[in-house]
Amino acid sequence: MKLFLFRLILDMLAIGLLLAAFAYNWFGNAAHEIIGTLMFGLLISHNVFNRRWYGMVAKGWREPRSVFSKTITLCLLLMMVGLLATSVIISQTVFDFLSLRSTFTVRQIHALIAYLVLLIAALHVGLQWSMIMRVVGQALHVKTGTRIQTVALRGLACLIAVYGVHSLFVLDIGLKLRMETTFRFWDFEAAAIEFILRHTAIIVLCAMIAHYSLKLLSLHKRDRRSPRTTE
Template identity: 35%
Template sequence: MNRKMLFKLVNDLAMTVLMLIAMAYYITGNMIHEVVGVVVLILFIAHNLLNRRWYKAILKGKHNIPRILQIGINLLFLVTMVLMMISAVLISSDLFPFIPINNDMTLRQIHVQTAYWGFIIMAVHIGLSWGMIINSVRRMTGITGTSHIRTIALRILAVLIVAYGVHSSIEGEMGSKLFTYNPFGWFNDDSTIRFLIDHLSIMGIYIAGTHYALKFIQRQERKAVQKN
């Protein structure tokens, strides 16, 4: 694995973990929340600079269903993150208190809603690239062969993660967080570890769902080509 690919993986992993930490607002407090948010912004800019060739190639090549889905999700993720970051700066009370905002309730709503939607879209975004991520990890770890036992074990693990993710999503009222703004926040008394496990498992629902849905679509497209 070349250094650029390794840096991309480390950058994306750090951004994902820090986005989760930023969501734990009532655990970290406002100052840490804002500092982590600034770091996420820097990593997000780096992510887009490292993948700038992708933007240049959007209109080039064949636009099949998987590629259209990827373009749509990636652009939606970009818009969501931009809205979240702009609203974050405007409502900042610790790092950017000098920005005068008379009525920031609408901006707070935009920030909270885009944060939760960005969390879900980020998981779908990762799911679209999961095959590439796994291949990169295999090359990095030297795993080249296939193993039925390993495959079965990983699929069982995926099912368990998704099952716990569904439980966490229902218990944490994720649906309400996506569609309903609560000006008083969504406070819970979970520990940091519990918070991370719950939200990683919720991400697992969308990563696994997107990954296997994409594999199904690609399989159907190959069958269609073979028939023709």
């Protein structure tokens, strides 16, 4: 369990660095590239710790739950490769010595992939949400499972998810996913905390979608296996 907690801390740091990378206009290009490089370092460690997954990726494609989770993970892996490739191409600091040619289109693609990574990474977190909560609860010696506690936590999660839906529009995520140019820039001097909260809410929203989708797929599987009564 201690190893899992250590890995979880590294993963949370990677997500934190991803959020920090979105504050490009606040930190500047050099800090943005350093933050991104550190994030990729943590992602390499994540893949090393989970290297056994690659040996099982070809199995279990007949089960809807397995198809759902593996598709999300493979999409995340593909997007991370794309993010790394575009990062190297447009680099002006860390990989500037490569002297690669950057264009406006490549920078647009880099921004598009970055937001796709944010959404898909949040879905990926949701796949492991039950196990994460169980291990964290054991580590903190928090007793879970009471009805009041469950209702309160689900209610809080729903409120955060609603805030996440609103944040999708406030942050113009739709425009960014369509690679449309926007001249609206976030005022970090006035609302830096709100910027973090809104991105965090989007992560919670996507994690909830993945978590409850898995639950629905599990129920569907259970219904198919249960014997049907005949009249």
